Amino acid sequence: MSDSPDAPLPSGLRILRGDATSPQASGPKIIAHVCNDRGGWGKGFVLAISRRWPEPERDYRAWYRERAHNDFELGAVRLVQVEVDQGAPPPPPIRYEAVASCLRALASRALELGATVHMPRIGCGLAGGKWERIQPLVERELLERGVRVTVYDFD
Structure with a gap:
């Protein structure tokens, strides 16, 4: 198994040491994690997410609370924007x-x-x-x- 971004696995999958709440890539990024269907939020990776952004936990808890009226169930996907996309950075000054x-x-x-x-x-x-x-x-x-x-x- 590789720890280097320069050595992807044959499938193109990269395995890196680092913080998944600080993705090492340019452009739009999605931080994926899985949740239970019991409304629990408080162990594992979600703690790192909550330390960095309050929005995902608030959204998850509201989504769970209103589950009788929405698509909350195992296998459902929910995207929560946590930072405003500032657009593409200006080009570097190098010519x-x-x-x-x-x-x-x-x-x-x-x-x-x-x-x-x-x-x-x-x-x-x-x-x-x-x-x-x-x-x-x-x-x-x-x-x-x-x-x-x-x-x-x-x-």
Whole structure:
């Protein structure tokens, strides 16, 4: 069994260590749990839910209390919105084309000087870039032109 988000099971299922009330994903998320049909709320995972948001417990108790007039039964599904969707976050300020252009110019200067290039994972901090997109630019614009590069990860 894997604990790494980078190593999903063959089915695509990911098993992670962490807090299910703080899902590690972008976009809309549903936190699933199962409930009994006796109106009980107070043990297990629901305690973590209640500590984070009051709405699910209130909704469940009301749904149970009014069960004679609604669809409350084993197997029923109830979705309770606990946070307002703020919409898509603004795009990160990184502009990969500009990074490629900069690296191309850097390669010319490095070759002129016979220099090696040393850098952190550029563009992946405040600029919001993804190293999976930056690394191929470094390889294409610097390494493939014969410039030796060392990338440093800060401890």
